[in-house]
Amino acid sequence: MTAPATNGAPLLLPSYKDQPQEVRDRFRRIYQRQVVLNVEGLSKSFPTGNAMVEVLSNVSFQVRRREFICVLGASGCGKSTLIRMIAGLEQPTSGVVDLDGKPVTGPGPDRGMVFQSYTLFPWLTVKRNVMFGLLEKGVPWAQAETQAKDWVQMVGLTKFLDAYPHQLSGGMKQRVVTVLSTLLNPKLLIADEPTSALDVSSQRIVTELLREMLAKKLVGGIIFVTHDLPVLRRVADRVAIMYAGQIHETGPTEEIINRARHPYTGALIGSVLVPEPQIRTRRISGIKGSPPDLADPPPGCRFHPRCSLAMDVCTTEQPPIVGDERHYATCWWAKDHPGEPVEAKL
């Protein structure tokens, strides 16, 4: 397939509304469902030297029941801080985190967690590791054993029921950890870069396993934090793009990839993904400069010193939110170019 010449004109890419019926239907269903996670105006400051540094600023988003959302951003942009507050491991400086309408005030069994390091007991077999959490919750031994066998079978590791963690590969361990994190049917599964240390095929197995658990209604929703989009491209419903402690754009995954509205998203996606044939004309270049010092962030739009589309207003005024709950970007350029994908301009 030959890539179309653009001659500076906006690329004519399919909009979300033109996507296949099944994709449109899926989003219509998601947006009819209840909100499981509501994050509103969330900020977090840490003491550094004599000053407080705000590493997360006014973050708001929602996750609906059985939605798989991916939070994407470069290292240091505040992803783990956000996730730790949703997990209840850290208290916000301001703002709220509500799970099923109730404020999160600390860790709880209503949230399952998967992190990069594997949290298995090395002295227990796979079966006993899985049984451990169930026995702790008062499930009788025989029932815990049956349930553990069922779940381990579901992730294709029956042969390893009596193996110890050191006998498993990294990917296998992460599959067991994923099972563990969903045993109590959490309302929300929180995953902080759980696949970063895995090879590509193990990454795919773990992310598809998560998708399957969502489809089987074993978890209420998934929030998956990563700096690596390709592995999630096929499984995430929606992507939220973080930069310097803020969410700058959120939208359906394929729409973020093919019709980003924010210059940072466009540049980030261009640098991490091999474009589809129809968008091969997109310029792929690194983003000049580096993220700001959060102790002294730039005024106006935090991305303005690095943005090739920056205007005067961007250097002084907070950008507006442009779009709707399903897909929005905080950007002056997006406001002046309704509906236009930014890739065409980068």
Ligand SMILES: Nc1ncnc2c1ncn2[C@@H]1O[C@H](COP(=O)(O)OP(=O)(O)O)[C@@H](O)[C@H]1O
């Ligand atoms: N406990 C802490 N005390 C001080 N600074 C912190 C603390 N935790 C995180 N930070 C800072 O907050 C910023 C965001 O960190 P983090 O949330 O870990 O980012 P990410 O997960 O996106 O890499 C970084 O500048 C980091 O140094």
Ligand code: SF4
């Ligand atoms: S608000 Fe301005 S500087 Fe910020 S991303 Fe948009 S165009 Fe660039």
Ligand SMILES: [Mg+2]
């Ligand atoms: Mg992190």
